[in-house]
Amino acid sequence: MGNEGVRLADELMSVNAAMRRLVRRRLRQQKPPKLRPAQVELMAVVGARPGIGVAGAARELHLADNSVSTLVNQLLAAGMLRRDTDPDDRRAVRLQLTPYAHRRMADWRDRRARMVGAHIAELAEEDQAAIAAVLPALGRLLTSLQDQRSEDISRPKTPGENA
Template sequence: MSGLDPDELTRLRVDLARIARGLDRHSRGSELTRTQVSVLGTVVVRGPIGMGELATIEGLNPTMLSRLTGKLEAAGLLVRDADPADRRAVRVAATEAGTAEHGRQREERARLLARHVDGLPEHHVDGLRAALPALDALATSLRDPR
């Protein structure tokens, strides 16, 4: 059993979802969905990446990922090509426009978070700072496909 009781786990899940939705609502200047933003970010950060690895990281089935990357490619944010190590495999890379869009979104979300965090009482800011290692560990644990 976890160190949090069921009510605390529910609060954590709901609060994290509300934060994510609030960031989406107030910072998505483009027409990208949350999943498209995530895929684009992974490709920008990881560099050219195989579709199989990208599907695993993003937790998406290959068909859904193919549709998403097709839309991002049509928008000029990604390019797909054959993997030089295995011509049968497909990999994706960010375009200059994709990298710029990712950077724009990161900056916009950082400014939005900073504005709201700066408006909190200092003891809440200290609590958020103290919680960062635990949130990092939780995010890493949830990202692990096992």
């Protein structure tokens, strides 16, 4: 990878992380979510893949199964998740968002979109056009990263290779 690719990657990830933190903090000031970021991320995974199991969610989030189990138990207690027994394997569970969780997630997405959208609307037209133009490329980058992750997970480690 060339130096320009490394520079762009570093800048993209720094801006993205800072924007996510700032938006999350501002949304909490408006209406405390009482949910930790990891809990919200798990809810997003379950919302995108209803019926996913704990192990599948752990892979998706790059977390240990027991960490996801802890998050599941917290979200069950908060009334955000429902755990159903898998009809094909009584030992396995399938996770579903509750109606309350669907409402909370929709409210959070709406507040986030309105907040960021208001600031985008204040930008110059050229900046708005640049943001709109880069979104398809960022989507392709995300797909590429997801595909690479699948390859990394399935590829056996060579002796002495860092995990």
